[in-house]
Amino acid sequence: MGPATMSESLIEESILSRPTYGTLKIVPGLAHYFLADASGAECVIRVVQELPRDMMEKVHILYVPTPGEAALITSLYALGATRFEHFPTIEEAVAKLGDWLSDAKMGSQLYLAGTEGLVGQGVAKGEECGLDHTAVQCEHRGSLARRVQCVHCKTMIEDVTTQPVKCPSCDLLLLVRDHYSRRLAAFQGVCINAEDPSEEIEIKEVFK
Amino acid sequence: MTIQFKDESFRGDFTYANSPSNIPRFPFPFPEDEYMYSTNIEPHHAARAGSPFENAFDVDEHYVAEMKDRALVLADDPGRCQALPHMETAGWDFLELVMVSKARDYPDLFKLTMDGDRWHWINKPLQIDDTFTFGDSSTLPCHPMEYIGRQVQGDHAILDQRDGNLWMDAGIITAQADWSLDFDIGMNFFEWHAPVPLAHELGVFQRALKFLLTLPQGQPSRRLNWTLTVNPRLDTSPENYPKWGPDRMTVTPENIGEKVHLRVELQTFWRLPRSNAILFPIRTYLMAMNEVVTQPKWGRRLHRVMRDLRPELVEYKGLSRYHPILVEWLSQFDDGAPTSPGIFPD
Amino acid sequence: MSASDHLIPVVVSNVVEVNPIIKRFEFKHVNGDELPAFSGGAHIVVEMLDDGTKRKNPYSLMSSPFERDQYAISVRRDDTGRGGSKFMHEQVRPGMQMKISAPVNLFALDLRARKHLMIAGGIGITPFIAQMAQADKLGVPFELHYAARSVSQAAYMDSLADRFGDNVSCYCDDQGESVDLEMLLSSQPLGTHVYVCGPKGMIERVVETATSLGWPAAHVHFEHFLAPPVGEPFEVHLAKAGIDITVGAEQSLLEAVEASGTPINCMCRGGACGQCETVVVACEGEIMHNDHWLDEEQRASRQRIMPCVSRFRGKRLELDL
Numbered sequence: 001m002g003p004a005t006m007s008e009s010l011i012e013e014s015i016l017s018r019p020t021y022g023t024l025k026i027v028p029g030l031a032h033y034f035l036a037d038a039s040g041a042e043c044v045i046r047v048v049q050e051l052p053r054d055m056m057e058k059v060h061i062l063y064v065p066t067p068g069e070a071a072l073i074t075s076l077y078a079l080g081a082t083r084f085e086h087f088p089t090i091e092e093a094v095a096k097l098g099d100w101l102s103d104a105k106m107g108s109q110l111y112l113a114g115t116e117g118l119v120g121q122g123v124a125k126g127e128e129c130g131l132d133h134t135a136v137q138c139e140h141r142g143s144l145a146r147r148v149q150c151v152h153c154k155t156m157i158e159d160v161t162t163q164p165v166k167c168p169s170c171d172l173l174l175l176v177r178d179h180y181s182r183r184l185a186a187f188q189g190v191c192i193n194a195e196d197p198s199e200e201i202e203i204k205e206v207f208k
Numbered sequence: 209m210t211i212q213f214k215d216e217s218f219r220g221d222f223t224y225a226n227s228p229s230n231i232p233r234f235p236f237p238f239p240e241d242e243y244m245y246s247t248n249i250e251p252h253h254a255a256r257a258g259s260p261f262e263n264a265f266d267v268d269e270h271y272v273a274e275m276k277d278r279a280l281v282l283a284d285d286p287g288r289c290q291a292l293p294h295m296e297t298a299g300w301d302f303l304e305l306v307m308v309s310k311a312r313d314y315p316d317l318f319k320l321t322m323d324g325d326r327w328h329w330i331n332k333p334l335q336i337d338d339t340f341t342f343g344d345s346s347t348l349p350c351h352p353m354e355y356i357g358r359q360v361q362g363d364h365a366i367l368d369q370r371d372g373n374l375w376m377d378a379g380i381i382t383a384q385a386d387w388s389l390d391f392d393i394g395m396n397f398f399e400w401h402a403p404v405p406l407a408h409e410l411g412v413f414q415r416a417l418k419f420l421l422t423l424p425q426g427q428p429s430r431r432l433n434w435t436l437t438v439n440p441r442l443d444t445s446p447e448n449y450p451k452w453g454p455d456r457m458t459v460t461p462e463n464i465g466e467k468v469h470l471r472v473e474l475q476t477f478w479r480l481p482r483s484n485a486i487l488f489p490i491r492t493y494l495m496a497m498n499e500v501v502t503q504p505k506w507g508r509r510l511h512r513v514m515r516d517l518r519p520e521l522v523e524y525k526g527l528s529r530y531h532p533i534l535v536e537w538l539s540q541f542d543d544g545a546p547t548s549p550g551i552f553p554d
Numbered sequence: 555m556s557a558s559d560h561l562i563p564v565v566v567s568n569v570v571e572v573n574p575i576i577k578r579f580e581f582k583h584v585n586g587d588e589l590p591a592f593s594g595g596a597h598i599v600v601e602m603l604d605d606g607t608k609r610k611n612p613y614s615l616m617s618s619p620f621e622r623d624q625y626a627i628s629v630r631r632d633d634t635g636r637g638g639s640k641f642m643h644e645q646v647r648p649g650m651q652m653k654i655s656a657p658v659n660l661f662a663l664d665l666r667a668r669k670h671l672m673i674a675g676g677i678g679i680t681p682f683i684a685q686m687a688q689a690d691k692l693g694v695p696f697e698l699h700y701a702a703r704s705v706s707q708a709a710y711m712d713s714l715a716d717r718f719g720d721n722v723s724c725y726c727d728d729q730g731e732s733v734d735l736e737m738l739l740s741s742q743p744l745g746t747h748v749y750v751c752g753p754k755g756m757i758e759r760v761v762e763t764a765t766s767l768g769w770p771a772a773h774v775h776f777e778h779f780l781a782p783p784v785g786e787p788f789e790v791h792l793a794k795a796g797i798d799i800t801v802g803a804e805q806s807l808l809e810a811v812e813a814s815g816t817p818i819n820c821m822c823r824g825g826a827c828g829q830c831e832t833v834v835v836a837c838e839g840e841i842m843h844n845d846h847w848l849d850e851e852q853r854a855s856r857q858r859i860m861p862c863v864s865r866f867r868g869k870r871l872e873l874d875l
Contacts, residue, residue: 015402016399016408017400029767030740030768105741105742106739106744106748107742108744129744130743130744130745130746131744131770132770134371135770135771135772135773149391151390152447172450177403182394183393184391188388188391188446190446190449191449195529197454292666295665297665297692301591369662370664371772418829422820424556424655424656425592427560481590481593482593484593
């Protein structure tokens, strides 16, 4: 399998609560922590492969691969970071990030690349560990699928691609708003037909 | 000062109503015949005796009933009262401000005695008589913000000031006009206002933030905000939208007068001393259309404001389903005569 | 609107010579009332009536935020300035009545911090004394690193060492001691915030070192003690008020506007916070920009001015006030 084609973020400017994403760039720091999923792996490779060998002892990489895919794991491992671990789920990878950051010093840099869900959860973990979100670099790649919190029953719904979406917990049909919470790393879902529950709304795939 | 506290409900049978004497003191939100967003902030000092602006934290005939409704909301959904871990000092600042203000302004109803750090607080209408150590949360049954928040009308948000911005890091929010504390907690000024149409482009929030960042201690400010609610329901949270949303479908030309309520928020802004945070009370006043139009000036003006309201605002404020019939109904109170400037009835 | 619009009447309860160049001034309310509570890092604006000139200088509160009976400030004498510190040292005596503003805080602790790292130089120690009292009460870890010219000039070090032991360290120039910034700023746990107050050069060194080591700007806090410079008197026309005012040699443009009764916003009075930014309607001459707020383009355009610290020389200056 050849290198993945350079994909680009399709996120356009949105409302003010939604984060803006940039392009990862190494900045001065005592340590450099990376978290990526398969769609963001190429960003990590792009940035880390430019680093001088003696900097690699400061580089720590966490990765969430697509099931069954091995080539990117190999490429990331080959970068020679001082630590490289991969986990099957974002949750586990983010938990590990929390462990690593609990020993980290001020001057540590955090770089996140991949879907909004991965990036958002990485930012939230950084804040939890004492790293202000303005210091975290975020590059979006891949699916536009959203994490959505149902405002009614507070259930977190992963990988939402439709508008609206049915809450798996309380069955309400939810409008997936652009209003975003950094703390929850999720978009808000509000009942779309609360005023007239008989109203039928077509469900369309819009966040791909 | 004797206030007759009403026993009324803001849900179910909706027995809420305003006494005739309470109607003229309503903070009617329109100083002129047209409405558009503005940074309409003014100093909050004692004004017009008998008006809701007279005292720091206004207490009216609905006090006891509102606090009961708050307790019901919190029992059902504790997430309506949250504070991020660093907001405890601010919670104590809030408690002090409310207790000192109420004891000063309503000495027949509230009493505060301080012996160093040992404070003795009596809230007669709610039958509370507590002693605690100021600053020591272990001597209160709950977080100081929740403790006093259950005894003061209106929602309260506490905003941490840092990095040239304000952050909604704590709040007790049970009577909101459709926004979620649980979702918005932790956001900054521009982020939590993100869904509001038009205002950002007008620079309303930039000017408001600049003003609030320099708000000095002892110089509170206020502004009015408004929307409409069907039935006198305080809890119009997104969380409970499936409960109150259907009310919007029940408005008819016959029942507009009693069902549609003008919902006004008296928002005040206070610098808190020990935390340097901003206290943001959002005090909600509800008045049925029938009650509003008893004041001829308000009847005329409300018709004109509603008739000419921009479509984006009709949509954003959730009025779309009944806006046309409301405008029609209000037209009977508008004879075209001029209205005096300012919000108070003639 | 500003804190200095409403002043608190106080009496000077004590004046203490701390060392040959620093004096401490203590204030109590004239009626014995409690003074407002405040947060560590706050300053008050002290109004000085100096022989016809009304001056308003900000000074950090060094007293504990939990002490409501009196406030304490420390003033370092600077004879090259516009006379504020000279006035305080020479004219202010116990028993004198003065006016001060309520406290204003532009240098507050970030309450989310897991640790507060404080770096002080000279008189810059003052805000930290209040902040340490606050951090100590809250039970949050903190460290103070205090650089002074000599032991005798390290004001308050003895009492700080008594109160806070190993959490405070002093470095005296005349003993060849200095703070190892690289080491200090490389060894802090995540969640630490650093605060620096002292001479301009020291602030710049700390900020540069922190930035080069990768500290995010949101975790680096500083406060300059910037006093408005003296200069030649000049005239200004205030367009909205429709009046002409004269700015005295030792008076700032801000003070002259305030003295005329024309409303103007301000907060830090030291050219850092941006609140007094004023639109210039007409400018025939040169604006001396002494602030830290406007960018190069804004300064060159001569369309904006920071009245708290900037001055004018030339034929005509008209402001949108």
